[in-house]
Amino acid sequence: MYELGKELFRISIDVGGTFTDLIAFNEETGELLNIKVPSTPKNPEQGVIDALKKFKLTNNETQINFMGHATTIATNALLGQIDLDIPKTALITTKGFKDIIEIGRQNRAEVYNLFFKRPEMLVERKHRYEIGERTEYNGKISTSINEKNLNIIINELGREQVESVAIAFLNAYANSLNEKIVSEIVSKKFQYVTTSHQVSNEYREYERFSSTVVNASLMPIMNRYLKQLESQFRSIGVKAPLYIMQSNGGLAATSSIIEKPYTIVESGPAAGVIAAAWIGSLVNESKVISFDMGGTTAKAGTIRDGIPEIVPEYEVAGRIHIGRHVKGSGYPVRFPFIDLAECNSGGGTIAWADEFDTLHIGPTSAGAYPGPICYGRGGTQPTITDANLLLGRLNNESLLDGEMKIFPEKVHTSFAELGKKISLSPHETAVAVIKLANSMMGKILKIVSVERGYDPRNYVLVAFGGAGPMHVCALAEELQVKKVVIPPNPGMFSALGLLTSDLFHDYIRPIIKKMNSINSEEIKKVIEELKLEGSSILIKEGVSKEKISFLPKADLRYLGQGYELTIDLSNFDTDAIKSAFHNKHSDIYGYSNLSEEVELVNLRLRAIGEIHKPKIVTTTDIKEPVPFEQRRVFFEEIGWGDTSVFKREKTKWSTHVDGPAIIEQYDSTAVLYPGWIAKNDDKGNLIFRRNLT
Numbered sequence: 001m002y003e004l005g006k007e008l009f010r011i012s013i014d015v016g017g018t019f020t021d022l023i024a025f026n027e028e029t030g031e032l033l034n035i036k037v038p039s040t041p042k043n044p045e046q047g048v049i050d051a052l053k054k055f056k057l058t059n060n061e062t063q064i065n066f067m068g069h070a071t072t073i074a075t076n077a078l079l080g081q082i083d084l085d086i087p088k089t090a091l092i093t094t095k096g097f098k099d100i101i102e103i104g105r106q107n108r109a110e111v112y113n114l115f116f117k118r119p120e121m122l123v124e125r126k127h128r129y130e131i132g133e134r135t136e137y138n139g140k141i142s143t144s145i146n147e148k149n150l151n152i153i154i155n156e157l158g159r160e161q162v163e164s165v166a167i168a169f170l171n172a173y174a175n176s177l178n179e180k181i182v183s184e185i186v187s188k189k190f191q192y193v194t195t196s197h198q199v200s201n202e203y204r205e206y207e208r209f210s211s212t213v214v215n216a217s218l219m220p221i222m223n224r225y226l227k228q229l230e231s232q233f234r235s236i237g238v239k240a241p242l243y244i245m246q247s248n249g250g251l252a253a254t255s256s257i258i259e260k261p262y263t264i265v266e267s268g269p270a271a272g273v274i275a276a277a278w279i280g281s282l283v284n285e286s287k288v289i290s291f292d293m294g295g296t297t298a299k300a301g302t303i304r305d306g307i308p309e310i311v312p313e314y315e316v317a318g319r320i321h322i323g324r325h326v327k328g329s330g331y332p333v334r335f336p337f338i339d340l341a342e343c344n345s346g347g348g349t350i351a352w353a354d355e356f357d358t359l360h361i362g363p364t365s366a367g368a369y370p371g372p373i374c375y376g377r378g379g380t381q382p383t384i385t386d387a388n389l390l391l392g393r394l395n396n397e398s399l400l401d402g403e404m405k406i407f408p409e410k411v412h413t414s415f416a417e418l419g420k421k422i423s424l425s426p427h428e429t430a431v432a433v434i435k436l437a438n439s440m441m442g443k444i445l446k447i448v449s450v451e452r453g454y455d456p457r458n459y460v461l462v463a464f465g466g467a468g469p470m471h472v473c474a475l476a477e478e479l480q481v482k483k484v485v486i487p488p489n490p491g492m493f494s495a496l497g498l499l500t501s502d503l504f505h506d507y508i509r510p511i512i513k514k515m516n517s518i519n520s521e522e523i524k525k526v527i528e529e530l531k532l533e534g535s536s537i538l539i540k541e542g543v544s545k546e547k548i549s550f551l552p553k554a555d556l557r558y559l560g561q562g563y564e565l566t567i568d569l570s571n572f573d574t575d576a577i578k579s580a581f582h583n584k585h586s587d588i589y590g591y592s593n594l595s596e597e598v599e600l601v602n603l604r605l606r607a608i609g610e611i612h613k614p615k616i617v618t619t620t621d622i623k624e625p626v627p628f629e630q631r632r633v634f635f636e637e638i639g640w641g642d643t644s645v646f647k648r649e650k651t652k653w654s655t656h657v658d659g660p661a662i663i664e665q666y667d668s669t670a671v672l673y674p675g676w677i678a679k680n681d682d683k684g685n686l687i688f689r690r691n692l693t
Helices: 044-058 073-079 147-160 177-186 205-235 254-259 268-283 383-391 408-420 425-448 468-479 490-500 520-540 574-589
Strands: 008-015 019-026 030-040 065-069 089-094 129-130 141-143 165-168 192-195 240-243 249-253 287-293 298-304 310-316 332-338 340-343 349-353 359-365 461-466 483-486 504-516 547-556 564-570 597-610 629-637 639-647 659-663 669-672 676-680 686-690
Touching: 008 044, 008 268, 008 490, 019 044, 019 490, 019 564, 030 044, 030 205, 030 490, 044 205, 065 490, 073 141, 073 205, 073 310, 089 205, 129 147, 147 177, 165 177, 165 205, 177 192, 192 205, 205 240, 205 254, 205 332, 240 254, 240 268, 240 490, 240 564, 249 254, 249 504, 254 483, 268 287, 268 298, 268 332, 268 461, 268 483, 268 490, 287 425, 287 468, 298 425, 340 425, 349 383, 349 408, 359 425, 383 408, 383 425, 408 425, 425 468, 461 468, 461 490, 468 483, 468 669, 504 520, 520 574, 520 597, 547 574, 564 574, 574 597, 669 676, 669 686
Parallel strands: 008 065, 065 240, 089 129, 089 165, 165 192, 287 461, 461 483, 639 659
Antiparallel strands: 008 019, 019 030, 240 249, 287 298, 298 340, 310 332, 349 359, 483 686, 504 597, 547 564, 547 597, 629 639, 659 669, 676 686
């Protein structure tokens, strides 16, 4: 059995829109090795293999015993952003309910758009099959499965060359017997079968049906991707087990992901927030806002008491408007997701002017290929990265410690052309692009803080992503944040999150009973059953029993409410549970009603398999911060000026650096604004603070 935490090298690989990042953690020395290679959007696994080959080329005598991976292939497949067709998927459902995935909640994403179209259905209407079965709301089966009718449907599925089958019946959360019977029979003919009770075992038929269809649509794609990836690992001598980051911030083995690929639709962004929570614990900060600006998007999340904020549902492949996910524009999935706000403002986001000569940025990104103009890969449209280069903030000769040559010649020309449309000079246009990008990113930071009822002035901002440290000072000033933490390798930080996360599996059991009609023993019995299920999976994934822990929760509401609140279960006493619910309701809505009946909707359990975390190796090498060059850089407050440029090395500065300054390193560049100071802490982090003297 594989024992986590005893490996010589642990590898994590995060596939982003522009770069694929690899971090190798040496268990003996504590050293972190970093590798960046261009992503290959049309063939995402190639970037993973390229990074791994580059690591093995210089470390060919090492042993790799753990592989962590974050990927956006599931989301990109649903968005149509990669060269993968959604496999032909069918839905078998209760007679009279085949249109539920199309009717939905009748939310209109664009209320005043007469030509609005809902997302394309993942299952065509002709591939939705009804069967005469019925499970009542209380779990009683009033109509059983007629196998003769089922076989007629199965024969039709074969004629239609269906690849994946979703099975979702009315009230299956109350009793899944009919789904299990159909699944057992269908599985004899089809490899990919998904049942709703395995995916989303809770009431709300539309969301449960939608989650099931999304999972069924992704199963063939993720199966082929992960098996091909593991096969290529073996071909280059890597035999370590592969673990995938889920949207809830936990890892899971590929065997689990192949069965439930809907759990990884926000895999990459989740890894960054987990890493931000970990770095917050290292610097003794319990309130953290994570800010991740990569090549295509910028994302923000909130961490309180070391735990990222979670939402129970997400709309996959939906539209985003001013940082908010537009209801009714995507495919609802019921699964715990790390709560993120995002906008199309990454380093590769394209700046353009419309027919009214108004400046815009995004939503289109230059991606990895052709990328920003300065990358010299054929890009012709100005991006945020190009704007930073034109303003002197980026090295105009090379990036990645000289590995990546920069071609600044055409950047000025592109901004001159864009500037003509909006009546600005090339440099004024670049400033306008930066300000517009900062405005968009400032909004998403406010969404996860101010709009959630949290005062950002009481939080620390952790900035990462290749472009995050360049923009963080401007954003911190807008939110009046006094302290910024930039981790040792911000451009690789999401990959680091894969090494700081544990294995998670979330389970749910519907109850839907008044609290007055249920006792503590009933609650305890359900939780114990979920614990057995969770521990058996974790043990199969290589976790020893002493490393397994559990986090029980309960969904409650006042009788008659449409939505519920989730509370932690510190014990199973029903009075204590009701009291905790009243308190949370008061905290969130400003009131509670102790005389109202409380209803227990669901019991939840998170099974956690603890993984040994990397330890930051502190340095005793202390040096005076000495700039290696002076560069003309533009800052909004003071304009152009000669600015000191420093190299961020594996040493601790003996004193602080006063802004304005530029701090370069292998995977990112940090821009220190006037009125700010920068220093190192004993964990290797770069700390920015407002200079209040």
